[in-house]
Amino acid sequence: MQKVIVMMGAPGAGKGTQARRLAERLGYPQISTGDILREMAAAETPLGREIRARQAAGRLVSDDVLAEVILTRTSRPDCASGYILDGFPRTLNQARMLERLSGQQGKDVILLRVVVSEDSLMKRLTGRRTCSQCGEIYNVYLRPPQHEGFCDLDGAPLEQRSDDNAESVTTRLRAYEESTAPLIDFYRTSGRLFEINGELPVDEVFRSVMNVVTGKRK
Numbered sequence: 001m002q003k004v005i006v007m008m009g010a011p012g013a014g015k016g017t018q019a020r021r022l023a024e025r026l027g028y029p030q031i032s033t034g035d036i037l038r039e040m041a042a043a044e045t046p047l048g049r050e051i052r053a054r055q056a057a058g059r060l061v062s063d064d065v066l067a068e069v070i071l072t073r074t075s076r077p078d079c080a081s082g083y084i085l086d087g088f089p090r091t092l093n094q095a096r097m098l099e100r101l102s103g104q105q106g107k108d109v110i111l112l113r114v115v116v117s118e119d120s121l122m123k124r125l126t127g128r129r130t131c132s133q134c135g136e137i138y139n140v141y142l143r144p145p146q147h148e149g150f151c152d153l154d155g156a157p158l159e160q161r162s163d164d165n166a167e168s169v170t171t172r173l174r175a176y177e178e179s180t181a182p183l184i185d186f187y188r189t190s191g192r193l194f195e196i197n198g199e200l201p202v203d204e205v206f207r208s209v210m211n212v213v214t215g216k217r218k
């Protein structure tokens with residue numbers, strides 16, 4: 001059965017990396033709603049104009065517009081055997097839309113959730129430092145530079161993103177958890193939720209992801 005794979009994971013859980021690798025391995029397109037919205041907003045079409053108008057007014061794109069965006073994108077031939085969704089659905093209403101859409105397309109939806117403890121997420125996010133020169137990423141807990149505060153490659157000072165402090169990370173993680181809980185329940189209740197231990201090294205996480213996708217894990 002052809003699949004629609006919905007990838008979920010808190011900020012810092014490594015969901016993006018796994019989605020990319022999965023897309024490569026399966027030959028499925030990885031569809032990020034954020035990317036598509038940017039792409040569509042740039043186009044001179046009625047939909048593009050509507051998205052621009054909403055964004056200019058500081059409003060979220062409505063579910064109807066999002067549904068059309070997803071429908072348009074997933075109707076392309078590269079989605080015929082399946083696709084990976086990143087950033088959609090975000091609400092129960094959107095999840096129900098996806099049920100209808102995938103039903104029409106004759107595809108099964110599964111939710112792959114990369115789970116990482118709050119403690120680890122805090123370390124991953126608050127410990128992150130980026131080289132101001134070359135963009136190399138370090139982590140003071142997990143991958144410290146040889147000389148504290150400076151890049152190993154070029155000696156340039158490392159910077160911390162202003163919203164990577166403990167307080168705003170905690171707020172982001174809480175908000176994420178609250179907003180995704182109903183979705184997780186939705187897929188759990190229908191037996192289509194697969195939770196992956198995201199604490200393990202990237203390759204091992206990917207092995208678990210593949211086991212789920214190929215049906216080795218029920």
Ligand SMILES: [Zn+2]
Pocket residue numbers: 131132133134135136151152153154155156
């Ligand atoms: Zn550097």
